[in-house]
Amino acid sequence: MIWGMVIDLKLCIGCQACSLACKTEYGIPRGMYWTKTLIDEVGVFPNVTRVYLPQLCNHCEEAPCEKTCPTGASYTDEATGVVLVDYTKCMGCRACYVACPYQNRHYVKRGALQGYYPGKGLTPFEAQSYPHFTEGTVTKCVGCIERVMGGLDPACVTNCPTYARKFGDLSDPNSEIRQLIRSRNAVQPMAEKGTEPKVYYIS
């Protein structure tokens, strides 16, 4: 299967349930989010509207982060098309961070794994999740690969209260997401950059 996501902008209410679900699922250290919903106000009074734009790693087919990575730490999982980082190989040069047009890479600074209560040790939750991170390396959305391989949807999809996020198999022409992409004229973020994102937006 090839990992794919379609986000319905009409349904997103900007509640950030996805941001928190992801943070909780992986115990992501403070100061970073693997997914977040951007909030913006557009228009001029009195014709003002609020828009919400959920954002996460697009697991790009032509991922510039992967191409520029000098160590091979950034790679695409062949079976799912998910772009991952091998923390044991990453040397923390952050070339991938500057190459990602979507700002979806995060550097785990030295001292970033001190926890939310510095000087007071880690909470049990942090103690369980922080060993999965490595200071001095770059981290990003892992596409919930282990959930997906176990037949579940990604955490941000499962926890969206409005079903704005839909997950599926891009290689299956009859999957729900492929049908949505076809029928709702889905657009890819910054398609003009040639990155071929696997996340699509519909409205």
Place this chain on the structure above:
Amino acid sequence: MLHRDVKYIEADDPTFEVGYNPQTEWKWLITLAFFCGELGAGIFLVSLFIPAAAAKLAFCVGLLGWLIVAGPKNLFHFIYLGKPWRFWRGLSRPGTSWITRGFYATFALCGFGFLHVVMFYDVAFNGATPTPMGQAIMIVAGISAFVVMIYDGIVMTYSPSIPLWNNSLIPVLRTSYALMGGVTMTLLVSMLPALAGQFTGEQLHLWSQIERGLVVANMLMIVIYVMTLTYQVTAAKESAYLIIRDKYPAVFWFGVVAIGLIAIFLLPILVQTESLGLLLAVAVFELIGDFCILFLLLRAGVFSPLRTQPSIDEALFSRA
């Protein structure tokens, strides 16, 4: 949409607002590493073109360039890395990564450049004639120096995320600055009392003319570069705005333009006589200008915000 419809947001912690976010990871250490790499490689490359009659000067200039690359450039890169002792892993992806290619070139310059300097010592100080082996090493070291000089610019150009960088003029501009640094430092070293007489008056004049030519070329390139930014996507316009008016005008107008270009062009005309003091002032000004332009390129680079992308805006607003 006007480029200023979206705010400039510089924040270390994540923000949920849509805005022009500057890149915040490649800062001082990378600026210093790029600066030393380009300058050192430029000096080394220029030393290979110094006439045989001034072999002592060529040796000293080559050694200076090699030292800058082998020392500060490598050191700044090393301490910048999050996992410095994994630096050797950076050699893994020559097929796609310009950083890997730059690593190879840097190592080659450190190795072959060292051999060249050692072998050239005999030519410069003991009157030996260059051997074919020595010349082959010199060519490999020269090619490596050229790649070291240019690869940072190519890394930036290849980055699709920051429109300020995603511009094919960057490698040309950086190469031209590196060569200007090389020529300026050659002129300065030639004025040292121990190397007096290495350059004849005519040669000194010729090299000063070359330096002036490079200053003019850099001025033109900067004008063209800034103009191209104003015709590009909104994030490029925002970068140009940050550089020229909003956040860094002092660095640009004073550091890059007044000190780094106009002063080094006018000083030799006003002072007339070539002297160590004059060339020292020109060299210092040139280094300040070079550092300032690199600083601006790295600091004023903002990502394109997702919301101003035509495809996304269309999807967002079609529901209204």
